[in-house]
Amino acid sequence: MKTCLTAIISSLMIFSPMAYADKWSDQFPHIKATGDIPGDCSYEKMSKKNYKGKTLKINTHAIPVMGEPTALHAEQFEKLTGAKVEVTHTPAGDLYSKAMVPFQAGQAPYDVVFGFSNFINDWKRYLAPVPKKYMNSPEMKDVTKSHMGVSSWDGTMYQYPVDGDRHYLKYRKDVIDNPEMQKKYKADTGNELRVPRTWKEYAQMAKYFNDWDWDGDGEKEYGSAEVMKKDDLMFAAFFSRSVAYAKNPRTPGGFFFDLETMKPNINNPGFVEALSDWVEATKYVPPGGTNFGLGDEIGSFGGGQTLFSFSWDDAFIAAMQDDSPIKNKVGAAPLPGADKVWNRVSNSWENQYNQAPYIVWGWAVGVAKKSKVKDMAFDYLCFFSNGANHQADLAIGRFGVNPFKNSDFDPNIYINSMGWDPEIANSYTQTLLDMEKSNNRVFPLRVPGVFEFTSAVATGTSKALAGQLSPQEALDEVAKEWEAIVSRVGKKAVQDAYAVGVKMEDNKL
Amino acid sequence: MNFNHKYFFLFPGLFVLIGILIFPIIFVVRLSLSGWNSYNPGLDYIGLENYIRLFTDDPRFWESFFRLSFLSVTTVILQYVIGFALAHMVWKDIKFKRFFRVLFLVPMMTTPVIMTVIWRTFFHESLGPVNDLLSNFGVAPKWLTDPVIAKFTVIIVEVWQWTPFMFLLLLAGLLSLPKEPFLAAAIDGASPIRKFIYVTFPLMAPISIGAIIIRLIEASKIMDTVYVLTSGGPGTSTETSSFYIFIKGLREFQMGYAASMSFTYLIIMIISLTIIAKVLTKILLKE
Numbered sequence A: 001m002k003t004c005l006t007a008i009i010s011s012l013m014i015f016s017p018m019a020y021a022d023k024w025s026d027q028f029p030h031i032k033a034t035g036d037i038p039g040d041c042s043y044e045k046m047s048k049k050n051y052k053g054k055t056l057k058i059n060t061h062a063i064p065v066m067g068e069p070t071a072l073h074a075e076q077f078e079k080l081t082g083a084k085v086e087v088t089h090t091p092a093g094d095l096y097s098k099a100m101v102p103f104q105a106g107q108a109p110y111d112v113v114f115g116f117s118n119f120i121n122d123w124k125r126y127l128a129p130v131p132k133k134y135m136n137s138p139e140m141k142d143v144t145k146s147h148m149g150v151s152s153w154d155g156t157m158y159q160y161p162v163d164g165d166r167h168y169l170k171y172r173k174d175v176i177d178n179p180e181m182q183k184k185y186k187a188d189t190g191n192e193l194r195v196p197r198t199w200k201e202y203a204q205m206a207k208y209f210n211d212w213d214w215d216g217d218g219e220k221e222y223g224s225a226e227v228m229k230k231d232d233l234m235f236a237a238f239f240s241r242s243v244a245y246a247k248n249p250r251t252p253g254g255f256f257f258d259l260e261t262m263k264p265n266i267n268n269p270g271f272v273e274a275l276s277d278w279v280e281a282t283k284y285v286p287p288g289g290t291n292f293g294l295g296d297e298i299g300s301f302g303g304g305q306t307l308f309s310f311s312w313d314d315a316f317i318a319a320m321q322d323d324s325p326i327k328n329k330v331g332a333a334p335l336p337g338a339d340k341v342w343n344r345v346s347n348s349w350e351n352q353y354n355q356a357p358y359i360v361w362g363w364a365v366g367v368a369k370k371s372k373v374k375d376m377a378f379d380y381l382c383f384f385s386n387g388a389n390h391q392a393d394l395a396i397g398r399f400g401v402n403p404f405k406n407s408d409f410d411p412n413i414y415i416n417s418m419g420w421d422p423e424i425a426n427s428y429t430q431t432l433l434d435m436e437k438s439n440n441r442v443f444p445l446r447v448p449g450v451f452e453f454t455s456a457v458a459t460g461t462s463k464a465l466a467g468q469l470s471p472q473e474a475l476d477e478v479a480k481e482w483e484a485i486v487s488r489v490g491k492k493a494v495q496d497a498y499a500v501g502v503k504m505e506d507n508k509l
Numbered sequence B: 001m002n003f004n005h006k007y008f009f010l011f012p013g014l015f016v017l018i019g020i021l022i023f024p025i026i027f028v029v030r031l032s033l034s035g036w037n038s039y040n041p042g043l044d045y046i047g048l049e050n051y052i053r054l055f056t057d058d059p060r061f062w063e064s065f066f067r068l069s070f071l072s073v074t075t076v077i078l079q080y081v082i083g084f085a086l087a088h089m090v091w092k093d094i095k096f097k098r099f100f101r102v103l104f105l106v107p108m109m110t111t112p113v114i115m116t117v118i119w120r121t122f123f124h125e126s127l128g129p130v131n132d133l134l135s136n137f138g139v140a141p142k143w144l145t146d147p148v149i150a151k152f153t154v155i156i157v158e159v160w161q162w163t164p165f166m167f168l169l170l171l172a173g174l175l176s177l178p179k180e181p182f183l184a185a186a187i188d189g190a191s192p193i194r195k196f197i198y199v200t201f202p203l204m205a206p207i208s209i210g211a212i213i214i215r216l217i218e219a220s221k222i223m224d225t226v227y228v229l230t231s232g233g234p235g236t237s238t239e240t241s242s243f244y245i246f247i248k249g250l251r252e253f254q255m256g257y258a259a260s261m262s263f264t265y266l267i268i269m270i271i272s273l274t275i276i277a278k279v280l281t282k283i284l285l286k287e
Helices: A002-014 A023-027 A067-081 A092-104 A117-126 A145-151 A179-189 A199-208 A234-246 A269-281 A294-302 A314-319 A374-384 A387-394 A411-418 A422-437 A450-465 A471-489 A491-505 B011-032 B049-057 B059-091 B097-103 B112-123 B129-137 B147-175 B180-187 B192-219 B224-229 B241-251 B255-284
Strands: A055-061 A084-090 A112-116 A168-172 A222-225 A306-311 A330-333 A341-343 A348-350 A363-367
Touching: A055 A067, A055 A092, A055 A374, A067 A084, A067 A374, A067 A387, A084 A092, A092 A112, A092 A117, A092 B241, A112 A117, A112 A374, A117 A145, A117 A363, A117 A450, A145 A422, A168 A314, A168 A422, A179 A199, A199 A222, A199 A234, A199 A269, A199 A306, A222 A294, A234 A269, A234 A306, A234 A341, A234 A450, A269 A341, A269 A450, A269 A471, A294 A306, A294 A314, A306 A314, A314 A330, A330 A422, A363 A374, A387 A411, A411 A422, A450 A471, A450 B241, A471 A491, B011 B255, B049 B255, B059 B097, B059 B147, B059 B192, B059 B241, B059 B255, B112 B129, B112 B147, B112 B224, B147 B192, B147 B224, B180 B192, B192 B255, B224 B241, B241 B255
Parallel strands: A055 A084, A055 A112, A222 A306
Antiparallel strands: A112 A363, A168 A306, A168 A330, A341 A348
């Protein structure tokens, strides 16, 4: 049934550019590529709702990432339903507290709150579960298993899926696949120039292609663009580098902690090796690269400044937009792996290749339990992610909307609607799809007080990047802080919450 | 008229004072005795646990405090010297005096966050105009990514933004000085430098103390510049007390602990600024 549904939706999407030049696309040019796509929350269906006289209040991220599509779909929703929608834009770092302060005070100044999916444990008691009618909709059935899991807590969905996130490798295909460059690299280093399979290879290539004009545009290019700015999501970049060394498929029972003892794994040799690599990476990022936030990383790789990058989809999509100087010159691949992986049970390195996808947290959105317009709020979210809006949003890098539906992995969407080179579209969708299928995935930490844990990682790793502490010292400090947090929150509370994530990682959910 | 009636007229002011000053302080003290955080919201009572943690197990708070002391003292000294020089310049009869008086005030009138974003763009190490210019001379300082240089970048932005405030106070002081001592010095044939050392500077001492203390109070709250420019990095090299309290309170949502840090910080600032004021008074007003 699921396959059938996926096929129907996919085929609708594939042939959409030809099929849908309808009245809705005339009125709403955002969906001109597809027209309205039939579904429970399509333009057609929403136009039959009447929310005149009602007001929907939304707190979302600043423009453009997620803030721009929120405002755009709010405006469309107003026109279709007669509702009044008030959108407040908030910087990423303040999304948590802006919702949490009124939540804790028993108020609901916003009906819809945007945040990150790893807030779920702290927010779930203040959010209304997604009603059954939306859960049973064909569009919801199309959401991948991973992202159903990310949006849910122990089987109950609290966050409405509007985005899917994972970290993967982006590289300059015109360099890596260039026979002349391959020859030159081989001659100079003795190694093959290829999509890096390990972080060590990544570092070798990034160092080689650092600080010279390898694309002949008259400007210097650099090795890698990474999110290294403290408190600007850098902890996620660190986890991306850690999974290869520290997520061992033969030692289930926790990546961040040992689930049984709740002893942090964060300072074991696997994580230390990853942090040592990262410290080394400060030598092949662009000038100022150690102060790059996510926006800088997107701009740097998307603008053609670096050979590699790894993080969310945005940099890749930005690079593939029509106005990009490197459109159809980039490739997507899984995160690099490692030639060894730490076994925390035997306390030793296993000298074999290991790779682990990081299904990183991403944008999430929920409806406040105390909202007086819950129906309208869920309708808005359902409309936000309807087929037509979702497909149009996917094509705009700055929107921050990334694939989270099974139908999104059809390369024809990107070839037909966005003008991608078929080979690139295939590698992109295959990379994402392989991550969904992997049995060695790492999911984001989703425990009570998650911000305390991630903030400790950001502080510790940034000290190592700045040379204030060695990688081992920095991670020992983080581990000590994590132990203190576990003790403050209560071992049982953290353990119970962590167990839910471990079940997903161990493929038991 | 009944004598007691006059107290009646004090009530509106008193209520406002209680509402906006006394109540928040009392609430912060109460909050600091609770474990309020993201998973345990509420004013439970945990005694002095937060304070014990602060004094025995949080070197980062004290590091940020000493960093703040360095940044605020350095910026205020520079603001005082530059502000005094500029005020002295436009106090004299020079051409376009009014124009310069307004021009020097412009940085203070701009929005700090917006200006810091612009400064961050200036100092951007690969795309910014500053390094673009300096690269012609073969230098490219790591304005935001070197732990030492980043501190001076913060100082540059703070000095640029707030020197006009010092300038304004000192210019007002200079304009209010009596003319007689300057006439007497002129009759005695005092050189401009001697006039400054023996007449202008001593006469300006009370105003200087006031201006320095006001700026020190403001500088000790430095937060927006750090937030936008460096986020406290690289590492923790530009993290100040208020930024650290912000991280603990509004990022990590450790409200109880952040309140204990705020209250401790308030007490430290009251004591240290009182001592600084006394010392400055003793040094500058010794005669």
